[in-house]
Amino acid sequence: MQIAIDGPAGSGKTSVARALAQHFGCLFVNTGAMYRAVALALSQGRKLSEIQIEVRPDERILLNGQDVTEQLYTPEIDELASQTATRPEVREFLITQQRALAQHRDVVMEGRDIGSVVLPDADVKLYLDASPEERARRRCHERPQQSYQEVLAQIRARDKRDGQGFGRLQIAPETIVIHTDHKSLNEVIALAISAVASALQRRNISGKLSQ
Ligand code: DC
Numbered sequence: 134m135q136i137a138i139d140g141p142a143g144s145g146k147t148s149v150a151r152a153l154a155q156h157f158g159c160l161f162v163n164t165g166a167m168y169r170a171v172a173l174a175l176s177q178g179r180k181l182s183e184i185q186i187e188v189r190p191d192e193r194i195l196l197n198g199q200d201v202t203e204q205l206y207t208p209e210i211d212e213l214a215s216q217t218a219t220r221p222e223v224r225e226f227l228i229t230q231q232r233a234l235a236q237h238r239d240v241v242m243e244g245r246d247i248g249s250v251v252l253p254d255a256d257v258k259l260y261l262d263a264s265p266e267e268r269a270r271r272r273c274h275e276r277p278q279q280s281y282q283e284v285l286a287q288i289r290a291r292d293k294r295d296g297q298g299f300g301r302l303q304i305a306p307e308t309i310v311i312h313t314d315h316k317s318l319n320e321v322i323a324l325a326i327s328a329v330a331s332a333l334q335r336r337n338i339s340g341k342l343s344q
Contacts, residue, residue, distance in 0.1 A: 134157070134159065134239040134240075134256050134333070135235050135239070135240055135242070135252050135254070135255040135256050135257075136150075136153060136157070136159065136240070136241040136242070136255060136256065136257045136258075136259070136329060137242055137243075137247035137248040137251070137252050137255035137257070137258045137259070137305075138150045138153070138241065138242070138243040138244075138247065138248075138258075138259045138260075138261065138325075139243070139244060139245055139246065139247050139248050139249070139258070139259070139260050139261075139302065139304070139305075139308075140243075140245075140260055140261035140262060140263075140302075141245075141262070141263070141268065141288075141291075141292055141295065141302060142268060142272075142288055142291050142292070142295070143263065143267075143268030143269065143271050143272045143288060144261040144262060144263045144268060144313060145261055145263065145271070145313055145318060145321055146243045146261045147163055147165070147243060148318055148322070149243075149259075149261060149318075149321055149322055149325050150163070150241045150242075150243035151192075151241075152322045152325070152326070153241045153322075153325055153326065153329060154240075154241040156326055157239070157241070157329065158239065159238075159239040159240050159241045160190055160234070160238050160239065160240045160241070161190075161192065161240075161241050161243075162188055162231065162234055162235070162240050162241070162242040162243070163188070163192065163243055163244075164227065164231055164242060164243065164244035164245075164247065164251070165214070165243070165244055165245075166188070166192075166194050166202075166205055167186055167188065167194070167227050167230070167231070168214045168217060168218045168223070168227065169194075169205040169206075169210050169214040170184075170186050170194050170196050170201060170205060171184060171186070171214075171217055171223055171226070171227065172210055172213040172214040172216075172217040172218075173196065173201055173204055173205060173210060173213075174196055174197075175213075175217060176213055179197075181222060181223065181226055183197075184196070184197065184226075185197050185198070186227075186230065188234065208276070208279065208287070211287065211291070212287075215291050215294050215295065216294070218245075218295075219294060224246075228246075228250065228251050231244075231247075231251045231252075232251060232252070235251075235252055242255075245295055245301070245302045246301070246302070246303070248260070248304075248305035248308055249303050249304075249305040253305065256332070256333060256336055257309070257328070257329050257332040257333065257336075258305050258307060258308040258309065259308065259309050259310075259311060259325060259328065259329070260304050260308045260309070260310045260311070261311050261313055261321070261325075262310060262311070262312050262313065263312070263313045263314050264314050265285060265288050265289055265292065266285065267313070267314045267315075268288055269281055269284045269285035269288050272284045272288065309328045309332065311324055311325060311328070
């Protein structure tokens with residue numbers, strides 16, 4: 134079973150994907166973390182061919198065997214990852230690994246291009262949307278050291294970059310769109326679980342539905 138979740142920065146897709154993975158008994162793959170790990174490695178002077186990334190079931194990210202999870206969520210890596218992700222050779226490198234991860238196990242994979250490019254045949258495709266203002270408010274809770282105006286400007290700049298070129302954010306055909314403004318995380322998770330359960334029933338996939 135493959136569940137794809139796409140959406141812009143701060144739309145809540147990571148929390149929703151994690152909850153879906155737990156509910157349906159799948160491996161959670163956060164592809165943004167993979168782009169962040171590549172950005173970190175390149176900034177340390179490594180070449181793409183020297184980079185090995187491991188995504189663990191407990192969400193830890195290993196870069197060449199070393200746990201770098203704590204280093205991936207800083208304003209510097211936010212920027213670097215967004216720039217790195219525009220490079221076609223980086224996308225090709227990671228898309229191959231993402232498809233391999235989804236080949237032999239049930240996954241919930243989240244990112245920007247999962248339903249459109251990485252897993253176009255996913256059993257269920259979700260797209261979480263939210264206004265830039267709402268997403269900036271949420272990010273401010275996660276990063277209290279940054280001001281709201283600063284975070285909003287960064288989100289607008291990243292939206293612009295993420296919306297352009299190779300691997301741009303787009304809504305694939307047959308995608309269920311969930312608008313998350315003015316909804317709590319628990320409400321969005323409940324909506325996502327019921328949307329996935331109905332979609333799987335329609336497709337006659339009963340595998341883990343008993344959970
Ligand atoms: O979701 P995130 O903020 O952790 O992602 C980090 C960066 O990687 C973000 O700027 C967008 C990019 N990205 C991408 O281009 N494609 C993906 N599938 C996932 C993330």
